[in-house]
Each structure stands twice: as structure tokens, then as C-alpha cells.
Amino acid sequence: MTEKEWLDCSDPRAVFAEIKQRPSFRKIRLAACGCCREIFWGDLKDRARKSVEVAERMADGEATEEEGLAAFHAANMFADPNSTSFLKEVAEFQELSSQDKEAFQWAAHEAGMACWPEPQLCVGSRGDFQRERLRAKVFREVFGNPFRSPSLKLNCLNSGTIQLAEHIYHERAFGDLPVLAEAMEKEGCTATDILEHFRENSFHVRGCWALDLILDKS
Numbered sequence: 251m252t253e254k255e256w257l258d259c260s261d262p263r264a265v266f267a268e269i270k271q272r273p274s275f276r277k278i279r280l281a282a283c284g285c286c287r288e289i290f291w292g293d294l295k296d297r298a299r300k301s302v303e304v305a306e307r308m309a310d311g312e313a314t315e316e317e318g319l320a321a322f323h324a325a326n327m328f329a330d331p332n333s334t335s336f337l338k339e340v341a342e343f344q345e346l347s348s349q350d351k352e353a354f355q356w357a358a359h360e361a362g363m364a365c366w367p368e369p370q371l372c373v374g375s376r377g378d379f380q381r382e383r384l385r386a387k388v389f390r391e392v393f394g395n396p397f398r399s400p401s402l403k404l405n406c407l408n409s410g411t412i413q414l415a416e417h418i419y420h421e422r423a424f425g426d427l428p429v430l431a432e433a434m435e436k437e438g439c440t441a442t443d444i445l446e447h448f449r450e451n452s453f454h455v456r457g458c459w460a461l462d463l464i465l466d467k468s
């Protein structure tokens with residue numbers, strides 16, 4: 251696969267297959283959470299959304315394994331359409347189209363797997379083309395381009411830029427990434443891959459490869 255093919259690819263399995271370095275548990279959790287937030291958020295019920303939040307806290311070491319297991323079971327209840335509690339809580343489920351039903355179940359499954367002590371990424375086929383395309387995009391956003399290895403000169407980071415990066419990460423204020431790019435450029439940053447990524451008119455999620463580089467997270 252060439253770099254251009256990878257960047258244009260709408261098959262998440264093919265995108266993931268090119269990631270050479272084995273991703274950390276943190277990255278796997280955040281990629282799964284990114285998929286839940288960007289693709290399935292509307293499909294997820296409150297309890298499964300809470301599982302996503304637990305997985306995000308686990309990624310940063312702020313939630314215990316016990317919390318993770320409870321969140322795994324809570325999300326999985328929605329992944330099993332035959333359970334009594336599922337039918338009680340999701341009465342409207344029967345009215346969904348089969349495609350939306352499938353998406354709903356995958357979303358819950360994905361949220362659950364993100365909470366598992368050894369998280370796994372669902373890379374198999376998950377429904378319609380549009381959702382698959384977005385999943386491929388989330389993978390590129392979290393794992394970064396395997397054809398490049400952008401580096402950052404630390405002298406273009408000062409306490410102000412790091413504070414702004416931390417704020418963006420914790421508050422999910424990704425709309426402020428162009429402001430961060432501006433501030434870094436003023437400090438003499440010439441890492442075009444990173445600056446361009448922050449200015450892209452696209453979505454970013456927690457685990458964004460470029461923001462992680464600045465915050466020294468992997």
C-alpha cells in the first residue's frame with residue numbers, strides 16, 4: 251500500500267494492518283472510544299456512553315480495573331439483544347432498521363471492549379460504508395501515518411503551549427487546535443505535518459497522534 255492509498259483508504263482493517271508498531275493499551279482504548287464518539291454516539295444509550303467515559307479514564311490511569319469490568323458488563327448488556335434487561339431498557343430497539351440495530355450493538359460491544367483490562371479493537375466489518383469510512387479515519391487520527399515519523403523540536407514548546415495542549419486534551423476543546431498551531435509557530439515550530447494536522451478541517455479525538463506527541467503520551 252502506498253502512502254496515498256493509506257490516506258484515502260476507507261477500509262479500517264487495511265488502515266490498521268499498516269500500523270507497524272504494536273499500539274499501547276491506551277491507544278487501543280482511545281481509538282475504540284473515538285469510534286464510539288464520532289460514529290456511534292447517537293446510537294449509544296446512557297449506560298454505554300458511561301462505559302466510553304470509563305475507558306477514557308482508564309486510558310489515562312484514572313479508573314481502576316474494577317470500574318472497567320463493571321463498565322464492560324454495563325455496555326455488553328446493550329450488545330446482547332436477547333437479554334431481558336436489554337429488551338426492557340431499549341423498547342424502541344425493535345423499531346430500528348436492521349442496519350441501525352447492528353450499529354447499535356457494535357457500538358455497545360466496542361465500548362465494552364475498550365474497558366476490558368486488555369482492551370481489543372474491533373477491526374472487522376462494522377456495518378455500512380459510511381461508518382466504515384469514519385472508523386478508518388479515527389484509526390488514522392489516533393495511530394498516525396506509518397509512512398512518516400514527524401518529530402518535534404522541544405524548544406518550540408513553552409509552558410503556555412503545553413498548558414493550552416493540556417486544556418485541549420482534557421476539555422476535548424479540539425476546535426482550539428488551530429490556535430495551538432499558531433502559538434507553536436510563533437515559538438519557531440516548523441513541524442509542518444503537525445501544524446497542518448492541527449489546522450485540518452476535520453475531527454480530532456482524544457489520542458490524536460499529533461496532540462499526543464506534544465503531551466509526550468503514547
Ligand SMILES: [Zn+2]
Nearest residue numbers: 391454458459
Ligand atoms: Zn488529530
